[in-house]
Amino acid sequence: MKIVVIGGTGLIGSKLVHLLRQRGHEAAAASPASGVDTVTGEGLAAALAGADIVVDVANSPSFADKAVLEFFTASGRNLLAAEAAAGVKHHVALSVVGTDRLAESGYFRGKIAQEQLIRGAAVPYTIVRSTQFFEFLGGIVQSGADGDVVRLSPAFVQPIASDDVALAMADFTLGEPVGGIVEIAGPERVRLPELVRRWLAATQDPREVVADPGARYFGARLEDDTLVPGPGARLGAVTFEAWFARSRASR
Ligand SMILES: NC(=O)c1ccc[n+]([C@@H]2O[C@H](COP(=O)([O-])OP(=O)(O)OC[C@H]3O[C@@H](n4cnc5c(N)ncnc54)[C@H](OP(=O)(O)O)[C@@H]3O)[C@@H](O)[C@H]2O)c1
Numbered sequence: 001m002k003i004v005v006i007g008g009t010g011l012i013g014s015k016l017v018h019l020l021r022q023r024g025h026e027a028a029a030a031s032p033a034s035g036v037d038t039v040t041g042e043g044l045a046a047a048l049a050g051a052d053i054v055v056d057v058a059n060s061p062s063f064a065d066k067a068v069l070e071f072f073t074a075s076g077r078n079l080l081a082a083e084a085a086a087g088v089k090h091h092v093a094l095s096v097v098g099t100d101r102l103a104e105s106g107y108f109r110g111k112i113a114q115e116q117l118i119r120g121a122a123v124p125y126t127i128v129r130s131t132q133f134f135e136f137l138g139g140i141v142q143s144g145a146d147g148d149v150v151r152l153s154p155a156f157v158q159p160i161a162s163d164d165v166a167l168a169m170a171d172f173t174l175g176e177p178v179g180g181i182v183e184i185a186g187p188e189r190v191r192l193p194e195l196v197r198r199w200l201a202a203t204q205d206p207r208e209v210v211a212d213p214g215a216r217y218f219g220a221r222l223e224d225d226t227l228v229p230g231p232g233a234r235l236g237a238v239t240f241e242a243w244f245a246r247s248r249a250s251r
Contacts, residue, residue: 065106164236
């Protein structure tokens with residue numbers, strides 16, 4: 001099968017392209033680096049010619065509220081129209097667990113818009129909602145950094161390694177369109193400050209973590225279970241410790 005991976009040069013995209021090729025498929029990475037821009041539409045029709053499946057794992061280069069909304073809106077519209085014209089049979093997108101509960105956040109308003117466009121389009125689809133990647137921990141710490149302390153909501157998280165995300169994406173891509181949402185997460189549910197304490201200790205970062213129920217997550221208030229999946233989620237195998245050891249060894 002011919003599979004086009006939009007954002008195929010990114011963290012998840014590059015791993016997914018590799019896995020799909022290993023499984024014997026023709027997988028192409030499409031992104032601005034290869035002349036395909038879903039926001040302007042440049043190069044899209046040519047990239048999608050003859051494609052059976054399109055996977056969207058692109059991300060907005062800017063996390064500013066307006067920029068994210070514009071990115072996912074323009075990108076989703078252009079991509080789904082080009083897929084309909086090319087006769088694509090399955091659209092697979094990577095979203096975030098709890099997206100519908102996070103509308104106070106500008107980033108998540110962008111993801112909500114992306115999901116709505118997919119649901120309203122004619123192309124059969126699967127929306128895969130993942131929890132936070134371990135690789136994103138640095139970004140979470142940065143968002144809560146306040147001088148010598150890191151201030152974070154005590155909500156639960158269930159983070160997942162990008163390798164497990166790519167494996168799940170490969171399976172859902174090659175499966176039948178679900179016509180709805182599936183959830184994926186890591187093996188362990190833990191409160192966010194506890195996870196970040198472990199990460200700071202492992203990286204010998206002396207900053208103190210303060211659990212603050214008022215601290216927002218990229219602009220959104222969190223309840224205990226906002227970021228964790230419901231029952232039935234597919235769980236990855238890689239724990240925080242295994243991921244950390246592996247990522248340190250590859251440095
Ligand atoms: N981070 C998390 O914890 C998390 C959790 C759940 C879900 N997600 C979702 O996972 C997805 C992928 O994240 P990631 O970390 O793998 O992303 P990433 O490493 O930042 O990669 C982003 C990709 O998007 C491409 N891109 C940027 N602008 C584009 C455009 N105009 N047209 C086409 N492609 C464009 C980039 O291409 P170039 O290389 O050419 O610039 C790159 O391939 C995102 O949608 C995110 O919402 C993330």
